[in-house]
Amino acid sequence: MIGKVSPEDLAAHVFGKTGAPDDSVIQGPAYGEDAAAIAVPEGTLVVNSDPISLAVGHVGTLGINVACNDVAASGAEPAWLTVMIFLPASADDGRVLEEVTTQLHETAIDRDVTIVGGHSEYNPALERPLLSLTCMGMADRFVPTGGATPGDHVILTKGAGIEGTAILATDFADDLRAAGVEDTVIERASTFYDDLGVTTESRAVRDVATAMHDPTEGGLIDGLFELASASDVSLQIDTDAIPIRPETVAVTDAVDADPLQIFGSGALAATVPEDAVSGVLDSLAAADIEAADIGTVADRGDVPLSLDDRAITEPVRDDLYALWE
Known part of the structure; x- marks a missing residue:
């Protein structure tokens, strides 16, 4: 099966399990809400996470855009990203890693955002690269x-x-x-x-x-x-x-x-x-x-x-x- 978890399963198993309460959270997990909003002294920090798990040819390009878009669609200016890169064990010669990171770098420059950290590893269970990105940005007015x-x-x-x-x-x-x-x-x-x-x-x-x-x-x-x-x-x-x-x-x-x-x-x-x-x-x-x-x-x-x-x-x-x- 491929696809998102159903709204029913999200309600039953996910949304009620968010750890310690925090009054600074303006928008937390909810169906249809792709980004969180947190009150900070400088304004509202908007944060989202997104995977790229199916496409192959332009995973880095897709990843930067998809992650930034959810922050932008919340009324914020995308600014910072962390990227987790999971590669098939067979792709250990550096070529795929170079291709993916070049796409990430060039697209981030185009979107005027900075990659500030992340993680990378090889995984024998994978057949194609998989990315998980977190994007952050500041909003004057959060739009849910x-x-x-x-x-x-x-x-x-x-x-x-x-x-x-x-x-x-x-x-x-x-x-x-x-x-x-x-x-x-x-x-x-x-x-x-x-x-x-x-x-x-x-x-x-x-x-x-x-x-x-x-x-x-x-x-x-x-x-x-x-x-x-x-x-x-x-x-x-x-x-x-x-x-x-x-x-x-x-x-x-x-x-x-x-x-x-x-x-x-x-x-x-x-x-x-x-x-x-x-x-x-x-x-x-x-x-x-x-x-x-x-x-x-x-x-x-x-x-x-x-x-x-x-x-x-x-x-x-x-x-x-x-x-x-």
């Missing part, structure tokens, strides 16, 4: 996943499935070619790694957003479901309004995947008051970030997430998992 309120609008930046498109174009390029996808499309899709960060759009939205979330595994659908669940609201989404790049359509068609249900890093989902929508879209456009108003927030009903007439009542499984099984 669980802050959406009825009447808000849902803003999405860039588009659905950006991360999954990049992974398909690198780790599964041969499968795409065998399915008839042209090399030019695969090449364009592979450049989507350059679009995985969301710090720029966070800066444009965070002062007015009631909630922000970075969709990852399970894609946009699961990200929106988590936002609705954390906020105890229902989201009404117009799927025709969701930006989807043509390269994403091409590669997902080739592997029979839903663009809305593949790894979604690179997009930022934010809820904002209705009277702030126009200003937010203008700010994003000024930052050269594509964005769309894709839906609204309603009082919580029986269905947390409605995609037109499709009701989503539980977390969904990422369509790309099948490629690793």
Whole structure:
């Protein structure tokens, strides 16, 4: 089995076991909340941890972006990272380690963040590299996943499935070619790694957003479901309004995947008051970030997430998992 632990198991076995209480914790573990917030004398320290456990070709690039994105999606400026690198025992000649650390270093420079420590080891149980990253940053205003309120609008930046498109174009390029996808499309899709960060759009939205979330595994659908669940609201989404790049359509068609249900890093989902929508879209456009108003927030009903007439009542499984099984 591949995938996240269910909300039920998290509630039963994880969320109640957090050690000693600490009044400085503003946001602790909760379903849909990807980062913690801690009150410190200088403001609010935001901390998150993320793994990269499936993709192979650009694990360092993915790791820095995915970890930084959860901090940025909480209204903070990503600043510091620690990285744990686990390598297969067969990769002990230094080449894989050099490749991974070069990706980490170059992406950290691009994101203007500093790697301050970590750990590395070889493990005979692994078949591919595995990373675990912790990112930290300071926020003037912490924005949770669980802050959406009825009447808000849902803003999405860039588009659905950006991360999954990049992974398909690198780790599964041969499968795409065998399915008839042209090399030019695969090449364009592979450049989507350059679009995985969301710090720029966070800066444009965070002062007015009631909630922000970075969709990852399970894609946009699961990200929106988590936002609705954390906020105890229902989201009404117009799927025709969701930006989807043509390269994403091409590669997902080739592997029979839903663009809305593949790894979604690179997009930022934010809820904002209705009277702030126009200003937010203008700010994003000024930052050269594509964005769309894709839906609204309603009082919580029986269905947390409605995609037109499709009701989503539980977390969904990422369509790309099948490629690793």
